[in-house]
Amino acid sequence: MKRLLPALLLGAALAVAGAAPAADAPAQPALKAGVLSPVMPAPLLALDGTDGKPLNLAAYRGKVVLLAFGFSNCGEVCPITLATLAGARKKLADAAKDVQVVYVTVDPERDTAAQMKKYLANFDASFVGGVGTRAQIDAAQKSYGISSKKIVGADGGYTVGHSSSIYMIDRAGGLRAVMPYGHPVDDFVHDLKILLRT
């Protein structure tokens, strides 16, 4: 019996370990995006829209707004972000009518309203761009904590490095969540379905 005791105790330890609560699958956070709490009003923008009207975020109350910053000559980040947002709207089908994508330029020197409108239409004709003077764009960036930096190339041309997260504004105009760059379409669909329900 004495010789059996260590084996019995070891077996008991393994049984305890195995019988521990299944902690491997705790409840998932509600949103895939980073969530702000308490929700505060999304800063308004004093910009021109590519739809020919002043860009007024308050006019989109009742819709979920996906707000991002970029520029039409962007070769890396913006095409992926815009294609992802267009893909999410497509997957939402009828519910997409309550989702408005707003894309604000960080390159006001090159992005005119016409240029931005044409660029955004490549992804989804419903997307609205935000343009303005350098001072207006700087103010918009500051209000959301967006950083951008002009990077001049050897040929004298330039690109702009910029923050690439997507801000999620709920139907009441509250800045509810921030989705970091790189999330797939399904993560947006997941979060938008939740935001559209509330």
Add this chain to the structure above:
Amino acid sequence: MKRGAWWFVAVLPPLLALTWAGFAPIELPTRDKLFEIPKGTYARRMSGDRVDILPSRITLTLGVDDVLLLRNLDDVPQQFGPTILMPGQSFRLPFERESENQFDCTAHTSGTMTVIVEARPEWPWQKIRWRWRHWFR
């Protein structure tokens, strides 16, 4: 004391502990890993205090503590990554992939915070290593 009894006393408890540490599922009360920006952080920065209040490098583990929860208890807004945290506001950012992320952070003297997201420990030796780090770091 008999030789067998010494064996029990010296070897069995650590062996049982190791067995438990290697096989029991890793469970924390919450998956949130909380960091607070204390009141007065901005004032300390402005007075030239260079002491880091928050760690500049944070490690999260998928499925265990994979949600970064940042709370701004300071009197002024603080920026973390793409987000401005107003006084009293918190930001809860979940991670789902192994990654190394750098965020701008105004609460750090260096201006950046690195968040490393590690895979969930599955094998016994991984669980033992995770527990060792968690308890003794």
